[in-house]
Amino acid sequence: MTGALRDNGVDFIELGGVQPNPTLSFVRKGIEMVRAYNADLVLAVGGGSAIDSAKAIAVGAKNDGDIWRFFMKEDSPIDALPMATILTLSATGSEMSSSAVITNETLNLKRGYNSRFHRPLFSILNPELTYTLPPYQTACGIVDIMMHTIERYMTFPGEAELTDRIAEQLLKTVIAAGKTAMRDPNDYDARANLMWAGSLSHNDLTGCGRDFFMASHQIEHEVSGMFPEVAHGAGLAVIFPKWARYVLPSNIARTAQYAVRVWNCEMNFARPERTALEGIERTEEYFKSIGMPSTLGEFGITADAIPEMARKCTNYGKRTLPGVVTLDEKEIAEILTMCL
């Protein structure tokens, strides 16, 4: 990589050492470096952590004051350096998305926001770069990709038929390609389908014409914000099925459609809630089959951590999570309790 830049006469400085759940202090360091170097472009080489850090650095380079205020949605950036990506991990879709998520390690808060300045100028997607990923990271990526589409899908019913159909087939593709990639990490087609699905899953294509709010993602951010050893995808694998059961009485038709069209469940017209539940169970089984956890207990997380996570998730009483069921502190705590 750096050799290719050098060979082509491109001057650059490097910032290595990004970690999962990338931190605000890392971003601040990058902003200082980019300003001092007077960079024209920020290039992320890696997965979501590298890309989200690069997005925050690119914004920070062109906005005075504390970058964290944007993540708290107290202010919006006015400009940014262009940023681009060379993707090495299929998961977050950050290579094509408008979102960036950073963890403030002083406040133990993981927060993200969307901005047009977060859209990469270009992204280079080479599936072969993902061959060497450990199975666990591959699986976490599969869950993250699926969840970006599922969360857009599991909102209020609507008539965005094309969006629904694209979402359903993206999920079917990921389910099949995911299995193949877990079995044969060097299967080019499976890796390519996962990589492209990752980008399409979070670039808003699968949400066009639909409501957008990611309840499971928001709850998961509290878990991995407080317990950084929880990979984002693994956290989602635990939380989504519990969320789906919790809201099911308000979400039967949509969940049944998901069960029938994505998991090929037979529709029970007399008792559609049974079909819907089957769809949730199939999802759980799939996540388990690729090595994902199904409880927070597997990470040693116990009930005493729940009140703080639930409180934080409402920004200390300043918001509820919208969706088919509006979630306040009490409901979030109940869902987290189901996850134990």
Add this chain to the structure above:
Amino acid sequence: MTGALRDNGVDFIELGGVQPNPTLSFVRKGIEMVRAYNADLVLAVGGGSAIDSAKAIAVGAKNDGDIWRFFMKEDSPIDALPMATILTLSATGSEMSSSAVITNETLNLKRGYNSRFHRPLFSILNPELTYTLPPYQTACGIVDIMMHTIERYMTFPGEAELTDRIAEQLLKTVIAAGKTAMRDPNDYDARANLMWAGSLSHNDLTGCGRDFFMASHQIEHEVSGMFPEVAHGAGLAVIFPKWARYVLPSNIARTAQYAVRVWNCEMNFARPERTALEGIERTEEYFKSIGMPSTLGEFGITADAIPEMARKCTNYGKRTLPGVVTLDEKEIAEILTMCL
């Protein structure tokens, strides 16, 4: 429209009178106007003819010399004015595509080329603007949308599973929404699904990872280039099923997949060519059901026009049409003869 521009203090000049199969002379007039006015942006209000004209005008404003050379692929543009669209017709997908097609009425040649300068800066898609379209134009649009995806789909087999699945569901959506829009022109959801499908059908999403060459489109350009009374979609409705039958012996697996996944045909595993043929027949029946022609004879076109169309389609012996079967003058003439 012009009222909204005036109310917001936007200065503009207007060029009206674009026609189906938009002409080079119209484009040249626009280029002169735009240069004299020193415009910052070209805004197309209309369907593919208005948009393609605007694209050519935006390019012509920033390139000296004859604009037609780009359409003959003898040279590439170096710059262009930004252009944008307000779409009033779901059909060509030009509102999101890199292509533009213009007819040189002196040479009786209809030619298009792709360029990044042809991508609109923005497009405003309001399905309600398409309520008042005559049924025939709605139907022509439906065929054009379907064909942009079908031509990308009906190429060599490959493992771009996500692309295949998106293409198939886009077609299913258009088939259903098309029927609804023909029955109830004011059905918002049907019009919205058609409009969005039109954009996705030609923005390269449904071709990602696949070969790209549009044989039916190329042949149709000769028909409507020589007989401008043939609407592009109507010409495609005649030509595609004949092309598909002509190349079927070399394209059985792919056409059978199309039949099963798009038209819900039952797979005949012993004789897949029967399933494939059923898919072509279902397509023909659908086109007929929305009022499309099935022969060129319906336009009074007779066998004596075929040699010239076939010759022109090879750029007078300078090219063949690639695809699952390479088409030279002889093969193109045979397909056109099937269309009579």
